[in-house]
Amino acid sequence: MAAIQHSYRYLAPSMLSGDEKPKLALSTSNSQAVPHPYFFEGRLKSPRLSANLLITLYSIIGTRFFTAINTLKSMGAFDPVVTSDGKNLRFEGFSLCCSAYVRVDLLPESYEGDVVGKGSTNVDFNMPMRSALARVSDKAGLSFAVGHDEFAVQSGAEKAIEKKVELPLRWIRGMLEVQSYQASMHKKIEVNGLEALRFIRSLPKSSTTRTPMWLVGGPFGLRVTTREETQGVRFVDSTRLRVLEPLLPMALSLAVYADELQQSSAWVLTFPGARMTLVLSAEIWRGFSGEGQALRALMRAGDASALAQVKANLHWQSSLRANALAAQLTLTKNVVEDALHILGASGLVGFDVIDDAYFHRVLPFNLSLIEDMHPRLAGARLLLEQGAVSITRHTPLDALVTSAGIEHRVREVDGELHCTCPWFASNQGDRGPCKHILAVEASTTIQGH
Numbered sequence: 001m002a003a004i005q006h007s008y009r010y011l012a013p014s015m016l017s018g019d020e021k022p023k024l025a026l027s028t029s030n031s032q033a034v035p036h037p038y039f040f041e042g043r044l045k046s047p048r049l050s051a052n053l054l055i056t057l058y059s060i061i062g063t064r065f066f067t068a069i070n071t072l073k074s075m076g077a078f079d080p081v082v083t084s085d086g087k088n089l090r091f092e093g094f095s096l097c098c099s100a101y102v103r104v105d106l107l108p109e110s111y112e113g114d115v116v117g118k119g120s121t122n123v124d125f126n127m128p129m130r131s132a133l134a135r136v137s138d139k140a141g142l143s144f145a146v147g148h149d150e151f152a153v154q155s156g157a158e159k160a161i162e163k164k165v166e167l168p169l170r171w172i173r174g175m176l177e178v179q180s181y182q183a184s185m186h187k188k189i190e191v192n193g194l195e196a197l198r199f200i201r202s203l204p205k206s207s208t209t210r211t212p213m214w215l216v217g218g219p220f221g222l223r224v225t226t227r228e229e230t231q232g233v234r235f236v237d238s239t240r241l242r243v244l245e246p247l248l249p250m251a252l253s254l255a256v257y258a259d260e261l262q263q264s265s266a267w268v269l270t271f272p273g274a275r276m277t278l279v280l281s282a283e284i285w286r287g288f289s290g291e292g293q294a295l296r297a298l299m300r301a302g303d304a305s306a307l308a309q310v311k312a313n314l315h316w317q318s319s320l321r322a323n324a325l326a327a328q329l330t331l332t333k334n335v336v337e338d339a340l341h342i343l344g345a346s347g348l349v350g351f352d353v354i355d356d357a358y359f360h361r362v363l364p365f366n367l368s369l370i371e372d373m374h375p376r377l378a379g380a381r382l383l384l385e386q387g388a389v390s391i392t393r394h395t396p397l398d399a400l401v402t403s404a405g406i407e408h409r410v411r412e413v414d415g416e417l418h419c420t421c422p423w424f425a426s427n428q429g430d431r432g433p434c435k436h437i438l439a440v441e442a443s444t445t446i447q448g449h
Contacts, residue, residue, distance in 0.1 A: 003166040006365060008079055010161045011036050011148050014124040016132035023143035024051075024133070028082065029122040029364065037121055038147030039084040042113010044106075047142035049250050049271055051133040053104045054091070056247055056276065058125050060102040061093035065240055066284040078165065079122040081175075082146060083350075083361035085316040086118050089146060090361070092350065098174040098287025100240050101279040103350075110273030111144065118316040120361040124161075172365055173374070174288035178279055179344035179358070181264040181288070182351040185257040188233050189217040196254035196269075198222070200245045203238035212236050215256065234262040237284045244269060244278065257353045263430055264288075266353045275354060286431070295377055298345055299438045306331050310339040311348070320349060320358040345374075379403075380438035389443040397444065401436040410440045417441070 010027040017023050024044075030036050044050045061080055080093035092103040123146065136142055191199075199215070199222040214225050214232035225232070233256050235241065247269055248254075257266040267278045281288055309329050314320075322336040329336070340358050343349045347363035383389060383403060390400045396412035401419075408421045418424060423434040433441070 003168045004172075004365075006165055006167040008122050008124065008163040008165070010124045010163075013126055013161055014129045016129060016136070018143075020140065021143065022047075022136065022140055023145065024129075024136075025145045026082070026147075027124040028147045029079070029124070036148055037084075037117050037119050039082070039117040039119070040089060040111075040113060040115045040144065040146040042111045042144060044111050044142045044144045046110065046138065046272060046274075047136050047140070048138045049274065050106065050110065050142065050144070051136035052247055052250070053106075053271075053274060053276055054125075055130060055133050056243060057091055057093065057102055057104050058130050060095055060100055060243055060278070061125075062096070063100075063243070064096040065099050065237060066097040066287075078167065078171070079125050079163070081120055081361070081363060082123040083120040083316075083359070084115055084118055084146070085318045085359065085361075086115050088318050089115070090350070090359070091123065092175075094171055094174050094178075094288075095240075096171075097284065098171055099281045099284045101174070101178045101277075101288065103277045105275040105277070105352075107273050107275070113144070117147065121364050124163075167365060170287055172363075175363060176345045176347055178264075178288045179349065179351040180341055181259060182257075182266060182279060182353050183341070183344070183358075184259040185264070185266055185353050186259075187255055187257050187353075188231070189215065189222070190253060190255040191217065191222060192253055193248055193251035193269075195221050196251060197245070197248035199224075199254075200241060200248060203242060205238075205242070213238075233258045233265050234282070235265055235280060236282070240278075240280050240284070241267065244276075247271075247276065255354070261430065268354055270354075277353065282430075295374060295380075295432050295438060296441065298342055298374065298377055299380060299442050306335045307339045307342060310336060311343060314343070314348060314360040316360045318359050319352075319355050320360065321356075376432070376435045376438060379435035380442065383435060383439040384442055389439050391440070391443060394444070397440070399440045399443070401439055403436060408436045410436050 008029045010029055012027050014027045015025055028037050057080060061078060078093060080091045083090045087108050089106040090103055094101055211226055212234055214229040214234055216223050216225060216229045216232040251269045251271055253270045255268045263282045265280050269276045310325060313325065320340065322333050322340060326333045326336045340349060344351065344358065349358040350361050351358050383401060388402045392398045392400060397417065398411045401408045401410055408419055410417055410419045416429065417437045417440065419434050419436045421434050421436055
């Protein structure tokens with residue numbers, strides 16, 4: 001499995017100190033913009049809830065729901081990304097198998113204090129801190145800090161703790177890809193926390209990967225069926241949902257979102273002043289890294305000026321909507337949406353299904369090799385360079401693409417492009433377009449059709 005070397009550099013480990021007046025200090029890693037950024041200091045209004053949210057986050061990013069044959073044996077949990085926009089604190093990460101994305105949002109109502117910095121970086125999550133979080137109580141309260149105080153930052157005798165890990169490109173691609181799925185989701189079901197708890201407790205405790213299930217809402221509550229339901233939400237492997245069970249007694253509601261083709265789903269728990277979002281791939285063996293939902297936007301990124309304008313207007317906003325940006329920049333909504341897709345696939349924005357909007361953040365990884373992270377995109381551009389595309393008919397579209405000495409046919413069927421290559425035969429377009437379809441679509445755009 002392809003991987004890159006990545007180092008986390010912390011001034012001190014994250015820790016929970018003090019017994020009578022506990023203080024949780026989450027240590028941030030250095031970033032290119034601000035060394036060891038200091039984001040927040042204050043008190044949490046619901047210490048036990050906040051601790052449980054962070055424990056669940058840690059649990060998901062340390063879990064492998066599916067083990068592939070070529071999985072790196074030494075691969076361990078990665079420290080989550082924390083983003084501060086001046087109001088909210090967002091913690092996000094991926095399961096080890098890339099089939100589950102998780103984000104915890106601490107909203108302004110959840111704390112008393114000041115968010116003093118804006119930016120994105122990693123935050124140190126370690127086993128001792130997790131064990132300490134389990135002992136947090138509402139009675140004792142909890143002071144909370146993200147980063148280091150001024151004294152620590154300015155200390156002349158700085159000592160750093162370094163973690164060197166191998167970040168698989170698959171994991172990074174998943175972080176880049178999951179935003180596109182969320183942007184196409186719509187809310188299907190919403191229930192209160194008690195109903196959600198009943199549903200989760202009714203799920204099988206063993207893995208159910210071979211049997212797709214459908215969650216359906218109705219006048220008598222939630223029900224699960226193995227028959228396809230157009231108004232339901234498809235999911236597999238109940239173990240990915242059971243990780244939410246400890247949080248449900250405190251949840252106000254559960255909202256479930258899905259895209260039209262049921263290729264992914266988002267499960268959002270709402271609490272007083274906080275949210276947790278869990279996004280699941282259609283199958284546990286389908287990590288988000290191979291889905292290719294943003295490839296079309298990346299391929300047709302011809303309006304460099306529009307992309308530059310949208311990128312220049314990223315200022316750590318907690319809500320970025322295409323229509324508002326389009327009006328502000330005097331661009332069309334479709335152009336801005338494409339730009340946001342591209343920025344999402346570049347690690348510069350995430351997506352919040354509750355707000356139905358993007359938010360600015362910067363993944364603290366080396367993303368200089370974006371093309372290498374999208375082999376279908378690189379393959380399509382190579383086909384164009386080689387002149388491998390021959391359009392035989394424009395309406396309906398019909399084309400021939402020569403790749404590795406083999407001629408593939410791309411043709412339009414009921415408004416959708418189909419290809420004769422093995423990738424399309426295996427996935428039927430569910431995991432994004434193949435490189436041949438990408439090349440044909442780009443070729444027709446270049447020719448002005």
